Amino acid sequence: MLLTVPPGLDHVYGVLAWFTRIGDQFGRRPPGAGVGRRYGLACGPVRRSGRPVPALYGSSEEGQVLDFAGGAVVVAVPGHTDGSIALHLPEMKVLVTGDAVANVGRTMLGVFNTDRARAVESLHRLAELDVDTALFGHGEPIVHGAAIALRRAAAAAV
Missing domain, CATH: 3.60.15.10 (Ribonuclease Z/Hydroxyacylglutathione hydrolase-like)
Known part of the structure; x- marks a missing residue:
């Protein structure tokens, strides 16, 4: 699982770079989700180099x-x-x-x-x-x- 906090493009592309480098070593490619806009627990399904981004989609609240x-x-x-x-x-x-x-x-x-x-x-x-x-x-x-x-x-x- 990867989290981007907050979901700004600089963070999303950092995830993409990471996943491009090591994604295949897990033997699977997790599905994308959708870009979260509230409190920033999400990224995806942004694709670069043909690979989906692993994502946790949703919002979060203090104490959750x-x-x-x-x-x-x-x-x-x-x-x-x-x-x-x-x-x-x-x-x-x-x-x-x-x-x-x-x-x-x-x-x-x-x-x-x-x-x-x-x-x-x-x-x-x-x-x-x-x-x-x-x-x-x-x-x-x-x-x-x-x-x-x-x-x-x-x-x-x-």
Whole structure:
């Protein structure tokens, strides 16, 4: 399963590039769905190089638990866009930040926000989560010690 958060074309084409590279190793090609416009849990059936995009189609709401990875909890993180979300996988201590946080050279508030004050509030909420690993919309993942990096980023964001 792949998620694009939010479903902007830069993210959809990133999924396409990924699927083009490794899609066949699973021995199947999942069907496309349709491009979600609310809260961004979907992409597809965008085709490039003749291959469909794997997709989870639908909308999400704060606190919703998605049925994968032991329960992925949707965390509303408005600021980058009104409907931006992050996914917290508490059993695995993993956070998928979407564009709310970036890790390019250092961990920081994501850029190009529609409402900076709300984006900063969202970063502070994410910094309170019990996580060890963080995956970002932009930048390298943090495999260990993500909570510390998130707290530092939140303290630096004004």
